[in-house]
Structure formats: structure tokens, C-alpha cells
Amino acid sequence: MKLYALCDADMLRYRGVDLLSFAERAKVLGAEILQYRNKHADIATVKTDLIALRRVWESFLVINDHYELATFCDGVHIGQEDLYAIDPDPIRAIKILKMAIGEDKIIGLSTHNSDEIKIANTLDLHYIGLGAYRATSTKLEAKVLGDKLDEIAALSNHPVAVIGGVKLEDSFNYVTYKVIGSGLL
Template sequence: MGFLRVPRLYPIVDSEMLAARGIDLRSFVEELRDAGVTLLQYRDKTGSSEQILRNSRAISGIFQGADVTLVMNDSPELARLAGWRAVHVGQTDAAIAEARLALPHGIVGCSTHSTRQVIEADAAGADYIAIGPVFSTSTKRNPDPVVGLEGVRQARALTSKPLVAIGGITADSAGSVIEAGADSVAIIGAFFHPGATAAQWVETFIRAMPKSTA
């Protein structure tokens, strides 16, 4: 089982969203690197395995020599092939136990959308648990029902694992999500605002969130 102390900010690089906005993946990731992110998830729901691996290796090259945890969305096998030590699985992706087979010494995170799923992910040995969507989100075609801040509080009461909140979180709401019990907030769509770079949004989010007491 891997060990992960999640940072306050958990950026998710979504290739489909970048392409829709005409943003170059390499340039976007370089901005995140320069902003000092220490954890990043790469998500590609439409690309081929070859394309995902090509982009994964480009991301690895950008962060070469940096102390960063790179997380592959969905596929433990692609994480292994890319040389990454972390994978994030959903309720319909590879099970946590299956992910352990591909990454026996790696980090496995799991998406949850209800108290029952939080309990199951904790019992199955997820290294960290994501809960959401906290607020309404447009970054998924068929989002699960909103859990709200109360859902974050309930999830916090059910697990001692690092808790990542996701879904519709903005710089204005990030502080309240942390105060509700999340260790980290995952950001996708909030990066894509006119007139600001990804690095500027990283700085905005970090300023907005309560200081860690760890």
C-alpha cells in the first residue's frame, strides 16, 4: 500500500477540456509545475491508450527531477506502463483490489459519491478517498447527485484516510470545503477562466484556503 499526504490543492489535467479550449497540454502542465504543484492527476476519457501514454510521458518529462506525485485516472495498467506510482479509480473503473495488482507498492485513490461508498472504499484499502460532487459541476457528462458540504462532513466522520473533495469548487468556496473536513480540493473547470493563467489560479486557491496544521 502506498502513502500519500495530499496537498491542499489537487489539480486534474483533463485533456478533453484543454482541447475544447485550444489549450496546449504541455504548456498547461508547465504552468502547474512552475506554480509549485506537488500532485497532479491526468484524465483522458476519450484518447487511445497510445495517446494517453504519449501524454503521460510528456508530463513525466516536464516534472523530471521534481518531487511530485503523478496520478493516472482510471487505468492502473496505463499508470504502470507510464512508470507512475499512483492511480485514481472510480466506481465503474478498475476495483481497488485490481489496481493493487498492477501497482502493488503504489497509491490508489477512489471516487465516492455516498456514505456507503466511502465506507466501502475505506474498507477496501484506498490510500485516499475522493468525495463529490460537492457542488454542481459541468466537467462530467452525467454527474452524480451533489453531496454538499454536509456530504464532506459525513465522509470525514467515516474515514481517517486523506479526503479529497471534488466538484464545482471555486476559490470562493474552497475554504468552506476544507473547514468541512476535506484535506484537499480537486480542481478541474475552475482553472479555465479568461484572463488568468493556471499558475495564477493555483495561487488564488492556495491563498483562499485555511493553512494546514499538519
């Protein structure tokens, strides 16, 4: 199982951890993907952070939500709300997103249940995020899937990145990536 590092700017600030130190720690642990999420900064700050991360991160770098900054990384990860904000038809939304970011960029989509996975199976994606596995302080509203997660992951036609309260020692049968955020610290 591969490691996917979720670099959440708010969590790093809360814990007093430097952005590049987090990236270095993820690299040491063998993470193959680093997703940068910054929900509260202005676009210029997010861009500056992506440029700094690109200098130290040679593997896949993915931006959360800010697809307008995809030129500074290898792809974008969007949530369900972001998908439907692009277009009410998810197939058309992904086509529009691909036109905006380019065909060479990867796209990941958050999913939370079997219905969302069934829709994701019809979309031209590179992976899905599925969760939450456990309760987490970064998404208090997340529905916890617990032991049902592996069963739901088996429904996906795409590689699955399990998210939400995941620990390095967790093991799954139908999951490609374990998404670890503050657990890397």
C-alpha cells in the same frame, strides 16, 4: 489544504489549452498531485501524454482509470464502476489492482456518499475523491453534495480529495485536497 490538479484532456481541448501549459500552471499554483484523465483517446495517445507530463511534473502524477499505464506515473485513480469491474468484492478488487500496478503506486477511489465511504474505509487506499461539491459541466450526472460534503468527508479514514466544481477559494474542515480542474485556467 493541499491542491490536486485534475487535467482533463477533453476540457483542455475545449478551452484550447495545451497539456503542458496546464501542468505548468498547476505547478505555479502549488499543486502536489496531478491527475491525468483522457476518456476518449486511444491508449497510445494517453501513454504519450503521460510520458510528456512526467518530463515536466516532478510531484505525484496519477492516471485516471488506465491502470495498465501505471508504470508511467505514481498511481491510479479509479471510479466506483472501475473498482467493481475488476472484481465484485471491493477488497479483492484492490488486491488485484495492487498486483497489477505494484505496491509502490498510490491508489485513489471516487466516492459520492457515506455508504461508499464506509466501503472505502475497509480498503487499502491512499485517498478517496469525494463529490461533487458543486455542479460541473464535466460530469452532468453527478449528485451535488454542497454543504453536506464536509460532514460526509468526516466519515473517511483516508485523506479526502474534494472534487466537482471546487474553486481555489473554497475551504473545508475535513478535506485534505481540493481538486481543481478547469478552475486553474
